[in-house]
Amino acid sequence: MDFVKGQLVRSKAGRDKTRTLAVLAVEEQMLLLADGDLRKLDNPKRKKKQHVAPTTTVLENELLKSDQQLRDAIRAYDAVQN
Numbered sequence: 001m002d003f004v005k006g007q008l009v010r011s012k013a014g015r016d017k018t019r020t021l022a023v024l025a026v027e028e029q030m031l032l033l034a035d036g037d038l039r040k041l042d043n044p045k046r047k048k049k050q051h052v053a054p055t056t057t058v059l060e061n062e063l064l065k066s067d068q069q070l071r072d073a074i075r076a077y078d079a080v081q082n
Contacts (some may be wrong), residue, residue, distance in 0.1 A: 003031060006059040008077055009052040020074050021045070021052070022059055036071030 003009070007023045009031070021033035024044050031052065032044040039045045041064070055077075063073045 003049065003054060004058060006061060006064055008055045008057045008059065008074065009033065010055065011047070011051065012053055013051040014047070016045070020055075020078055021047075022064065022070055022074065024064065034067075034070060035074055036067035036069070037074075040067050041065075041070065 003023050003026050005023055005025065008020055009023060011017050011019050011021060016038070019035060021035045021039065023031050024034055024041070025032040029049055030046050031049055033039060033047055033052075034041050034044045057077055059070075059073050063069045
């Protein structure tokens with residue numbers, strides 16, 4: 001499964017299980033993820049690809065420039081999903 005920068009994913013494992021995170025970068029088998037709240041843009045979480053579930057939503061690059069914008073975008077996505 002291919003991931004792209006800005007794509008929203010749901011964590012399937014770990015302490016952040018069920019949280020929505022945004023992909024900041026894609027490495028071999030790892031993703032760099034942030035949510036603007038617990039995981040800031042300047043200190044992203046490294047997570048294996050198999051530990052997340054992809055969504056079809058991809059955020060614009062403008063929303064990945066500040067923690068506040070990212071946090072607001074994820075909250076809006078979660079509100080629609082629930």
